[in-house]
Amino acid sequence: MEFKRIIDENRETYMAELFEVLRQESISAEGRGIPECAELMAGKLKSAGIEDVEIIETEYNPVVCGEYHVSDDAKTMLIYGHYDVQPPDPLEEWVSPPFEPTIRDGRVYARGAGDNKGQIMAQILAVKTYIEAEGSLPINVKFVIEGEEETGSPNLPAFVEQHKEKLETDLVYTSDGPMLADGHPVVLLGVRGLLYVELTARGSQFDNHSGNKGNIARNPAWELMNLLSTMKDDNGRVLIEGFYDNVLPPTEKELELIDRLPFDLDDVSRNIGDDSIEFTKADYYRALCFEPTFNIAGFTSGYGGEGAKTIIPAEAKVKMDMRLVMDQDPDEIFERLRNHVEKHAPDVEVEKLGIMQPSRTSSELEFIEPIRRSAEKSFGREAFIQPSLGGSLPDAVWTKILGVPSVVVPYANIDEANHSPNENLVVEHFYKGIETTCRVISEIGELDQGYSI
Amino acid sequence: MEFKRIIDENRETYMAELFEVLRQESISAEGRGIPECAELMAGKLKSAGIEDVEIIETEYNPVVCGEYHVSDDAKTMLIYGHYDVQPPDPLEEWVSPPFEPTIRDGRVYARGAGDNKGQIMAQILAVKTYIEAEGSLPINVKFVIEGEEETGSPNLPAFVEQHKEKLETDLVYTSDGPMLADGHPVVLLGVRGLLYVELTARGSQFDNHSGNKGNIARNPAWELMNLLSTMKDDNGRVLIEGFYDNVLPPTEKELELIDRLPFDLDDVSRNIGDDSIEFTKADYYRALCFEPTFNIAGFTSGYGGEGAKTIIPAEAKVKMDMRLVMDQDPDEIFERLRNHVEKHAPDVEVEKLGIMQPSRTSSELEFIEPIRRSAEKSFGREAFIQPSLGGSLPDAVWTKILGVPSVVVPYANIDEANHSPNENLVVEHFYKGIETTCRVISEIGELDQGYSI
Structure with missing residues (x-):
């Protein structure tokens, strides 16, 4: 050598x-x-x-x-x-x-x-x-x-x-x-690939007083939340039409590989900073390698400081990233997402901030x-x-x-x-x-x- | 004089x-x-x-x-x-x-x-x-x-x-x-009275990478959103048990008073900064005088800056104010809210930031x-x-x-x-x-x- x-x-x-x-x-x-x-x-x-x-x-x-x-x-x-x-x-x-x-x-x-x-x-x-x-x-x-x-x-x-x-x-x-x-x-x-989007719901032109305008001015935080709740069910399954259409199931060989990988739940928990999670090895690697994510990376609306401020926010924004698996195409998923928004909340603005192919x-x-x-x-x-x-x-x-x-x-x-x-x-x-x-x-x-x- | x-x-x-x-x-x-x-x-x-x-x-x-x-x-x-x-x-x-x-x-x-x-x-x-x-x-x-x-x-x-x-x-x-x-x-x-609360959902101890931990780390923004979706239906009706129990209907005399009030929808729209709203006079004043609100004053989780950051947030917070009408008691409504959270998302923290009686x-x-x-x-x-x-x-x-x-x-x-x-x-x-x-x-x-x- x-x-x-x-x-x-x-x-x-x-x-x-x-x-x-x-x-x-x-x-x-x-x-x-x-x-x-x-x-x-x-x-x-x-x-x-x-x-x-x-x-x-x-x-x-x-x-x-x-x-x-x-x-x-x-x-x-x-x-x-x-x-x-x-x-x-x-x-x-x-x-x-x-x-x-x-x-x-x-x-x-x-x-x-x-x-x-x-x-x-x-x-x-x-x-x-x-x-x-x-x-x-x-x-x-x-x-x-x-x-x-x-x-x-x-x-x-x-x-x-x-x-x-x-x-x-x-x-x-x-x-x-x-x-x-x-x-x-x-x-x-x-x-995994990536689709990063930002959705923006707008209510009034400015924040309104939540008392004098309460029940009158529209609240974009609720509107965005209602939209998001149409996108994912309680079990985490994405409800956007066709989202899973091109997801390839793992091959026998790939499942064998997963089976051989090391896995220590304590390690995973420590790494994530949450000792309440529970996964079998198979579920853990399948979730990571073969299943797409539908993540909220940020949600911002209204007042986020100390104490109380009584406003109806003018705007609500959510930043989402989806880690896509083979053979999902980020551009196609973006179109499906846009169609979904168009159908459920046509006033919400959809912006594509980045893509990467799986x-x-x-x-x-x-x-x-x-x-x-x-x-x-x-x-x-x-x-x-x-x-x-x-x-x-x-x-x-x-x-x-x-x-x-x-x-x-x-x-x-x-x-x-x-x-x-x-x-x-x-x-x-x-x-x-x-x-x-x-x-x-x-x-x-x-x-x-x-x-x- | x-x-x-x-x-x-x-x-x-x-x-x-x-x-x-x-x-x-x-x-x-x-x-x-x-x-x-x-x-x-x-x-x-x-x-x-x-x-x-x-x-x-x-x-x-x-x-x-x-x-x-x-x-x-x-x-x-x-x-x-x-x-x-x-x-x-x-x-x-x-x-x-x-x-x-x-x-x-x-x-x-x-x-x-x-x-x-x-x-x-x-x-x-x-x-x-x-x-x-x-x-x-x-x-x-x-x-x-x-x-x-x-x-x-x-x-x-x-x-x-x-x-x-x-x-x-x-x-x-x-x-x-x-x-x-x-x-x-x-x-x-x-x-109207006031109940101001803050709900906090916690996931991991720190923000996680949305790729390497995606589908593994819990997302508190989704958890809080799922909880909020159990609190209000699509028509804005609050689903917390007993929320409306003590709401007094307006008297004949009060409805007469409303009927005499001036009302100009254009004025209201300008004042609110939203020309898409539509109200009859009766609905407008009923919504303002006799109906409680269930408002999101702020929702904050994860990244809210420019561009993309790919994280699973460690925490999500919502600030809510409820304008309560006669004879709703803010302390009682708070208890009902707390029970609701206890039932649907026991890990979510509930804090009372202020009350005022109607x-x-x-x-x-x-x-x-x-x-x-x-x-x-x-x-x-x-x-x-x-x-x-x-x-x-x-x-x-x-x-x-x-x-x-x-x-x-x-x-x-x-x-x-x-x-x-x-x-x-x-x-x-x-x-x-x-x-x-x-x-x-x-x-x-x-x-x-x-x-x-």
């Missing part, structure tokens, strides 16, 4: 490279440090031995691309990641400043340590390690490192559509998000087991395969636009606190991540050339 | 007295200027010729009392008002500073101009005028001027209970609130017509009788604790903007208010001594 020796020899320099990237602010929501960080990532790709590096402009933030080409006959793996980070506020809750990476108790603390700089750097440094160990890679590797993931990847679908040929690959490999509890690695075969890669593909094995060996903990992430990633740009399989293999610890203060990455996860990508490159390289993934 | 001459001669000095009171801040919500204003009011009572003036301390703000005693055989009228005002913010929206009274276009602009300093001063100056005109009053007059009306009169019920004997009277007369549209005076025979004085009492006539003559516009105010005032301390009839006769213009920036009182309303109270004193004095009101 030559690459393990190289990693061990370079622990300090690899960490120094990560620190350099973490020090560079790159907050996409606020447009801070974006071009500087793109330049830095391009430099990291070059210094890893990747010859063909390009910074490609999009409507907003540039995409950093790189390609290491071995031969037209070799397999190609595309590695996806992002160089942008979430805003760091509330700043006062950070123990050390978010853009001054600091190691405490075996963890790197910094914004982006886990999400996603630590993980994409592990992938870049894996390529560097492999080349140093073996003189070359056994497969073609491409990199797509975007700068808008934290704002919903609005330009990524168009980018992939435009560069289909350039991005041609056999497989997309992403390392993002946290591992399972107890440090178990997991290979995720897809993500994505799924078949559990039958034979390269999945070698990838699982790579993570298991590197992390020294049993690794699992989960049919879908509960959350959303722009994974469908690969599976639907590019038409290739895609897997997500998180290297970050479960308590990485991404999007929160004191984001962190366990130091050893960084090095084990590098090792995992090395093993994956090696395993894919060893796949029979005649074998089609 | 000797008193009319006195008013005309003293226009400037009376206005100067009002200005002096308006200049004195007395914001009960912020505890500013309260004792100073109580002293000032006591001085105004004394200078009006009322011998027996007292400032009586309560748990919070003192009550200013005064008594002009003619004879034990004479009728007694108690005049109620308040010297505290609402906070003046937003300050930047005032054309002239709130505590520097200014006359523009025939109106006095100042915080408290209408609510209630201008109106209670009109009453005090009426006593002064009458004594100057006639040498004495024909009836006993008592004053109760409290300093907590703008924070819900929390100590007034106990104060009245404690001083029942001192406050003994045949009738309570209040001038507060605005007149009808087009400057028509109105004699209000009661008020109040009603019989429309059959024979002194009501003389009062109506007094306002009509003074303002030179047809005056009406309305069975109840849509809003709430601590009127029940008189009708229920003291057990005497009580009427409210507003002197302020309909657009007085009380509780808002640029609060104002039409200058002529101030003088016509003084005239009205003079006439009322005269009319009550002329009632046959043997006649019991």
Whole structure:
């Protein structure tokens, strides 16, 4: 295992490279440090031995691309990641400043340590390690490192559509998000999609006195609530016509995978902050991987301060997100929602704030087991395969636009606190991540050339 | 009409007295200027010729009392008002500073101009005028001027209970609130009561990620909404058991009064800021005077800012106010509400933030017509009788604790903007208010001594 020796020899320099990237602010929501960080990532790709590096402009933030080409006959793996980070506020809750990476108790603390700089750097440094160990890679590797993931990847679908040929690959490999509890690695075969909407009910032009106008002025909070109650029954089933039409049932194989996954209800409860929940393993993973959500992310109307204020609110707003499963189409669900509102409360305004397609890669593909094995060996903990992430990633740009399989293999610890203060990455996860990508490159390289993934 | 001459001669000095009171801040919500204003009011009572003036301390703000005693055989009228005002913010929206009274276009602009300093001063100056005109009053007059009306009169019920004997009277007369549209005076025979509650549903200890925890973490916004949907049907009828049990139907006489009231749907629409509402006169006044409300004053859960945030909120809160009609008891309704919640959503927390009893004085009492006539003559516009105010005032301390009839006769213009920036009182309303109270004193004095009101 030559690459393990190289990693061990370079622990300090690899960490120094990560620190350099973490020090560079790159907050996409606020447009801070974006071009500087793109330049830095391009430099990291070059210094890893990747010859063909390009910074490609999009409507907003540039995409950093790189390609290491071995031969037209070799397999190609595309590695996806992002160089942008979430805003760091509330700043006062950070123990050390978010853009001054600091190691405490075996963890790197910094914004982006886990999400996603630590993980994409592990992938870049894996390529560097492999080349140093073996003189070359056994497969073609491409990199797509975007700068808008934290704002919903609005330009990524168009980018992939435009560069289909350039991005041609056999497989997309992403390392993002946290591992399972107890440090178990997991290979995720897809993500739930997303439809984010805002519904607004308007009553009068201004808030009215609830006494002198009470029973006279319309109350939009009640109107919106009445509308919402037509959308979901008491058991949580969505009543919008056709909502479940395209929901695919899990396959036998997928149910088998779920059955093998680890599950600890106490862990789940602690993670959620609610010890009253009860789930069997099967119900838990089915609810997360195969069932859509219909969530209220925010409801705002009238007075929300201390004590009493006696008004009839002028307006009521609800923000909802639906995590959609295969084969639900966010745009189609939006139309069905709009029709439902049109029928039950035509005055309520419906706005689409964002969509992301669900994505799924078949559990039958034979390269999945070698990838699982790579993570298991590197992390020294049993690794699992989960049919879908509960959350959303722009994974469908690969599976639907590019038409290739895609897997997500998180290297970050479960308590990485991404999007929160004191984001962190366990130091050893960084090095084990590098090792995992090395093993994956090696395993894919060893796949029979005649074998089609 | 000797008193009319006195008013005309003293226009400037009376206005100067009002200005002096308006200049004195007395914001009960912020505890500013309260004792100073109580002293000032006591001085105004004394200078009006009322011998027996007292400032009586309560748990919070003192009550200013005064008594002009003619004879034990004479009728007694108690005049109620308040010297505290609402906070003046937003300050930047005032054309002239709130505590520097200014006359523009025939109106006095100042915080408290209408609510209630201008109106209670009109009453005090009426006593002064009458004594100057006639040498004495024909009836006993008592004053109760409290300093907590703008924070819900929390100590007034106990104060009245404690001083029942001192406050003994045949009738309570209040001038507060605005007149009808087009400057028509109105004699209000009661008020709706109030029950203000806050319901809180809690899910997890913290907001959860709507993807990774979606379908797993409980959503308190949905839970609270499901609960609310069990409380009211689509037609607005409240489904809480026993809610309507003690609602008194309007009497024949009250329906007749409603029938005589002026009504202009365009006026109502403009006032409410909604041109889509439709009411007949009868429905409008019945909804306002005889039907309880079940209002959502605020609903707050999760994210209410710009754009999208994908969370499952930890908490959902609804603030509700119910305007209760005769003979609904706010404490009893609260218990019924609590039972309902206990049955449908036992985890939801219920808090009582405030109550006020409904109040009603019989429309059959024979002194009501003389009062109506007094306002009509003074303002030179047809005056009406309305069975109840849509809003709430601590009127029940008189009708229920003291057990005497009580009427409210507003002197302020309909657009007085009380509780808002640029609060104002039409200058002529101030003088016509003084005239009205003079006439009322005269009319009550002329009632046959043997006649019991």
